Amino acid sequence: MSHQDSKTVKVRFNADCLRQTLRWLFAGVSWSTIKFRRDCSWTPRLLAAAGMLWAWADESTLVERFQSVRKIIEFLFPQQQQLAQTYQAFIKLLRRWTPQLAPVIQAALRQRMRQCLPDCWRVDGWTMFGVDGSRIELPRTRSHEAVYSPTRPSKRRRKKKRSPRHAKKANLPQMWITTMWHARTGLPWDWRTGPADSSERSHLLEMLPGLPAGALVAADAGFVGYEYARSVIDSGRELLVRVGSNVRLLRKLGCVRESAGTVYLWPDQQAKKNQPPLVLRLVVVQGGRHPVYLVTSVRSRSRMSDAQAAQLYRRRWGVEVFYRHLKQTFGRRKLRSTCADNAQVEIEWSLVGLWAMALYALIEVNRSGTPPRRLSIAQTLRAFRRMLRDYRHRSERGYRLRDRLRSAVIDSYERQNKTSRNYPRKKQESPPGSPQLMNASKQQIKQAKQLTVCNKKKG
Secondary structure (H helix, E strand, O other), rough: OOOEEEEEEOOEEEEHHHHHHHHHHOOOOOOOOOOOOOOOOOHHHHHHHHHHHHOOOOOHHHHHHHHHHHHHHHOOOOOOOOOOHHHHHHHHHHHHHHHHHHHHHHHHHHHHHHHHHHOOOOOEOOEEEEEEEEEEOOOHHHHHHHHHHHOOOOOOOOOOOOHHHHHHHOOOEEEEEEEEEOOOOEEEEEEEEEEOOOHHHHHHHHHHHHHOOOOEEEOHHHHOOHHHHHHHHHHHOOOEEEEOOOOEEEEOOOOOOOOOOOOEOOOOHHHHHOOOEEEEEEEEEOOOOEEEEEEEEOOOOOOOOOOHHHHHHHHHHHHHHHHHHHHHOOOOOEOOOOOOOHHHHEEEEHHHHHHHHHHHHHHHHHOOOOOOHEEHHHHHHHHHHHHHHHOOEEOOOOOOOOHHHOOEOOOOOOOOOOOOOOOOOOOOOOOOOOOOOEEOHHHHHHHHHHHHHHHHHHO
């Protein structure tokens, strides 16, 4: 009796969605430059996948995260050799290879941002980046105190010596993160970490060569300084920064053809060293309660009007929202590692994991015509973690990872104003005042002309 052969139907699991996501994220990564030992059961690609899933997992402890991720990795990528079973072996391997793995993954993510989101690359014709810093809490251990406690003495004069209790409180270890943030997509671009009193400006100068040529860097009043501004301008990038009463700006110095708003940044210390003045443009914006004073290196109003400068600076606030996503939504307000080296690994993979997850979701949301600002990081994280928990479950149509990400958007209704809430930990900081505007003296005008003549002769 003849019979028909039964057709085998391939069952698709949620793990297939995770495998597809990791392949897409690692598609542009070159692993050939990273060589493991021959007897190592891990490969660079396998370790990077484990680090990514380890950052996405939601278990309460780092050890539980690794144990859960190890099972998923073995299911996604069956290996002939058995992977390391202990968290200590895993974190030791991450400490050794994160400095090589993280940069190549970051480079691949930057390339994907430009290739897959060309419509979300510029803001009013500018490739704009916001920069700001924030602190991450750490467990009080000797290892963290040795690496992340404040290293510079405070400049404030104290009337009396600190008690041992207050000195111990001031020695609280915290990790400082300075992030370069892409304004249009809302995704990170680069970052630097250091002790609690690290210099934001120094971190920015380290990240400056990695920015595209002609990029616009927007920063708050903490990034004011002659050396910083000159480094940004000399690198071929443009500057948009808020200034306050601690900044002195000169007018009518006569170095260039002046117009309304032309000012010069030329501190006395740089003038004594015969360094040239920086020609900037002052923009005054009426804020909610107080006027906001901005300076920019873009002197031509045809390239950037005052209204555009105000609108671009308002977008800088998105970097504060990014830190809220990292600390609150992603749960990195306080790291769990008790060792300083492990804490560095934890924050590196947390930032890479948040970046990769948001980029993958943003591309799905952008296909439906939804603007990037409506992407919900909370719903995106919920979708990824659902796949991690149910990786052995069958993938149902309409409930796969991409389907969940397409609906991971913020509701369209308008939120109420929450500024009246008396939140106990809300910062009560006074806004920066107006900058000191002074007309240049005769001696300053004469010195500026001499410097201009000397620079022309050298040129």
